[in-house]
Amino acid sequence: MNRIFFRFFVLVMLSITAATFVIYFAFSRLFGDPLEDIARRQAAAQIFLLEQYVDQAPADEWLARLNNVRVVSNVRYDLIPLAEARTALPAGRRAQLDRGELVLDPASRSFYRRVDLEGERYIGSHEEVLRAQNLPVDIGQALKMEALRYVIVAVALLVPIALWSRSHWQGLQSLSRVADEFGSGRLSARSQMKPSASIxxxxxxxxxxxxxxxxxxxxxxxxxxxxxxxxxxxxxxxxxxxxxxxxxxxxxxxxxxxxxxxxxxxxxxxxxxxxxxxxxxxxTRQLQAAPGALAELLHECTGMLPPSPHALDCALADDLGEFAMDRRLLARAVCNLLRNAQKYAHGRILLSAARVDGGAVEITVDDDGPGIPPDEREKIFDSFYRLDRSRDRATGGFGLGLSIARKAVALHGGSLHAEGSPLGGARFVITLPA
The missing domain is CATH 1.10.287.130 (Signal transduction histidine kinase, dimerisation/phosphotransfer (DHp) domain)
Incomplete structure (x- = not known):
C-alpha cells in the first residue's frame, strides 16, 4: 500500500520539476532569458549612467564623461577592439553587438556595447567596444530566489495533494486489513467506513x-x-x-x-x-496447539501405518526439539503423506526432518515410485483430484488425503508442496515456521 503512494509522490515531484524546466525554457524562448533580465535589473544603475550621462554628452566630451564615471564607480570600464569583444561573446550574441545593442554576460558580471557605429565619438570609435566589468550582479542570489519561488509553488501543490491522498491511504489501509482478516479465515470481517469517505x-x-x-x-x-x-x-x-x-x-x-x-x-x-x-x-479457526516433541510425533506416525511390503526409513535430526502443534492434525497430515507414498512406492520410503535457515522445520516424505509430472504438482492438492483415474481401491483413493494434509499444515502456519525426489519418485515437503 505504501508503494502506491510513494510512486504517486515521486510522480508529482517529477511532474513539478518537469513543469519548472518547461516554464523556464518557454519563457526564455518567448521573452528572453529570465536570468539575464534579473542581471539587467541589478546592473540598472551602471546602464543608466552609460545611456543617460555618458551617451548624452557632445562628441568631444564623451571620453571625458566616461573618465568621470570611472573615477566615481567601482565598475571597471575598458575600451577594447571589436574583434576581441566578438571573441569573448557566444555566437548568438555577436549579432546584437554588431547592431550596437548592450549585451550582458551575467556569468562574467560584465556587459559589452559598441562605442558607436559611425565613428562619430572619436577617430576609430566604430571599431572599439566599451566593456564594463565587476558589475553588481549576483546570479547565485537570483537562482536562490527562483528556486525558492518554485519550492513555494511545489509545497502549495503538495500539501493539498498530501491531505487528499492521506484519506485515500487510510481507507485503503482499512480495506487491506479487512482483506487480510477475511483471507485468514475470519469471514465476519467487514469494513466500517463513513459514507463521506472517498472510497x-x-x-x-x-x-x-x-x-x-x-x-x-x-x-x-x-x-x-x-x-x-x-x-x-x-x-x-x-x-x-x-x-x-x-x-x-x-x-x-x-x-x-x-x-x-x-x-x-x-x-x-x-x-x-x-x-x-x-x-x-x-x-477450524484456531488450533488446539500445545508444545510437543516433533521427533516423537513422527515416530508415532510410522507406527500408525498399515502393514506394507515397502521399506520405511527414518532420518530425523537430533535438534528438532519441541514444537507448538495440534498433534492430531499434524499427525494426520504426515500419515496421509506416508500412506500416499505406500500406494505408489516401488520398494522404498524415506521420512526425514531437519532444521533449516531461520529455525524452521522441514519434514520430507520421499518414495521411489513413478513420481509426479511438474505440471501436476499443484493440482494434486485440489479436492477429489487424482493422477490415477482408476477406481481401484489399491491406488485410487478419493483424492482428499493430500488436500486434508495441506489444510492441516496451513493451520499450523506452514506450507506443503511436491517436487522430484532423489529416490526417483515424488517428494512431499512440509515446512513449519520456527
Whole structure:
C-alpha cells in the first residue's frame, strides 16, 4: 500500500520539476532569458549612467564623461577592439553587438556595447567596444530566489495533494486489513467506513462480496456436514444387513458378492469420514496447539501405518526439539503423506526432518515410485483430484488425503508442496515456521 503512494509522490515531484524546466525554457524562448533580465535589473544603475550621462554628452566630451564615471564607480570600464569583444561573446550574441545593442554576460558580471557605429565619438570609435566589468550582479542570489519561488509553488501543490491522498491511504489501509482478516479465515470481517469517505462505494462492494462469499461457504459447509452425517445412518444399516445376510448365505458365489458389497460400504464409509474431516478443517479457526516433541510425533506416525511390503526409513535430526502443534492434525497430515507414498512406492520410503535457515522445520516424505509430472504438482492438492483415474481401491483413493494434509499444515502456519525426489519418485515437503 505504501508503494502506491510513494510512486504517486515521486510522480508529482517529477511532474513539478518537469513543469519548472518547461516554464523556464518557454519563457526564455518567448521573452528572453529570465536570468539575464534579473542581471539587467541589478546592473540598472551602471546602464543608466552609460545611456543617460555618458551617451548624452557632445562628441568631444564623451571620453571625458566616461573618465568621470570611472573615477566615481567601482565598475571597471575598458575600451577594447571589436574583434576581441566578438571573441569573448557566444555566437548568438555577436549579432546584437554588431547592431550596437548592450549585451550582458551575467556569468562574467560584465556587459559589452559598441562605442558607436559611425565613428562619430572619436577617430576609430566604430571599431572599439566599451566593456564594463565587476558589475553588481549576483546570479547565485537570483537562482536562490527562483528556486525558492518554485519550492513555494511545489509545497502549495503538495500539501493539498498530501491531505487528499492521506484519506485515500487510510481507507485503503482499512480495506487491506479487512482483506487480510477475511483471507485468514475470519469471514465476519467487514469494513466500517463513513459514507463521506472517498472510497466508501468500493468498501460497500467489498462488504457485499464478503457477505455473499460467507453465505456460500457456510451453506457449502452446512450441506457437506449434514449430508455426511445423514449418510452414516443408512450406511450403518446396510452394514448390519450385510452381516446378517452373510451369516445366512450358503452359496459361495453369493458370499463373494456380499464381501465385495461390504468392501464398497467400507469405502463409502471412509469417504464420509474424509468429507467430515474436510468440513472440520474448513470450519477450524484456531488450533488446539500445545508444545510437543516433533521427533516423537513422527515416530508415532510410522507406527500408525498399515502393514506394507515397502521399506520405511527414518532420518530425523537430533535438534528438532519441541514444537507448538495440534498433534492430531499434524499427525494426520504426515500419515496421509506416508500412506500416499505406500500406494505408489516401488520398494522404498524415506521420512526425514531437519532444521533449516531461520529455525524452521522441514519434514520430507520421499518414495521411489513413478513420481509426479511438474505440471501436476499443484493440482494434486485440489479436492477429489487424482493422477490415477482408476477406481481401484489399491491406488485410487478419493483424492482428499493430500488436500486434508495441506489444510492441516496451513493451520499450523506452514506450507506443503511436491517436487522430484532423489529416490526417483515424488517428494512431499512440509515446512513449519520456527
Amino acid at each position: 466508501y462505494p468500493l468498501a460497500e462492494r467489498i462488504n457485499h462480496m464478503a457477505d455473499r462469499i460467507e453465505d456460500l461457504l457456510e451453506a457449502q459447509k452446512s450441506l457437506l456436514h449434514s449430508v455426511s452425517h445423514e449418510l452414516r445412518t443408512p450406511i450403518a444399516r446396510l452394514e448390519f444387513g450385510m452381516e446378517l445376510l452373510d451369516a445366512r448365505a450358503k452359496d459361495p458365489d453369493l458370499s463373494k458378492r456380499i464381501a465385495a458389497m461390504e468392501g464398497d460400504l467400507r469405502e463409502l464409509n471412509s469417504l464420509v469420514n474424509e468429507l467430515l474431516d474436510m468440513s472440520k478443517l474448513d470450519s
